[in-house]
Amino acid sequence: MPLIQHIQLEWEKPCRGAPYSGTRNKMDKCYILPKIFYAYNPIGYPAHYIYFHQTVNGIQEVSNRILRLSEINNIRVGALELIKENMNYQIRYRYDYLTHAKPVRGSYDKSGTYVYLNETAMILKPNEYGRITYNGRYVDIDFGFWYYLFDIINVINTCEQMPLDIFTYRTPDKCYDQIAFLK
Secondary structure, three states: OEEEEEEEEEEEHHHOOOOHHHHHHOOOOOOOOOOOOOOOOOOOEEEEEEEEEEEOOEEEEEEEEEEEEOOOOOEEEOOEEEEEEOOEEEEEEEOOHHHOOEOOOEEEOOOOOEEEOEEEEEEEOOOOEEEEEEEEEEEOOOOOOEEEEEEEEEEEEOOOOOOOOHHHHOOOOEEEEEOOOOO
């Protein structure tokens, strides 16, 4: 069973460069799970989602909630797909062109066709901890303004209930970064 923590930070054009980027770089990459994390128990995999928004006045937590992800099919979290393979989880980074994220991630294949990035970020064996980070620039189609997202997804492949501070007291066994220069 994967234990998942998804941290997402959003900011807009006025906060693009320094000193705001320095503040983002100092932000924690993992957090303690909420006290009621295991109490909320419908069918599915537990996930902790934290959403932050940065303005010129600082970074504010906007949402901190517990989700349950379907255990029927492969799991999608942000740009990731978790595929169960026996006791392991293959974690794939899948660029989603439908979100209009910039820069576009992919390359041309041998036939000259552009193929969007879809690659194995890591394979987590039982009790391994992985951290995936990626970023992107997006446009709000309705209002026409640009905004930026930085995603951190922490995943532990476990068969048991873990302590609430599991992400903070352990360091990741594996890391994958899909970080691009954002204009």
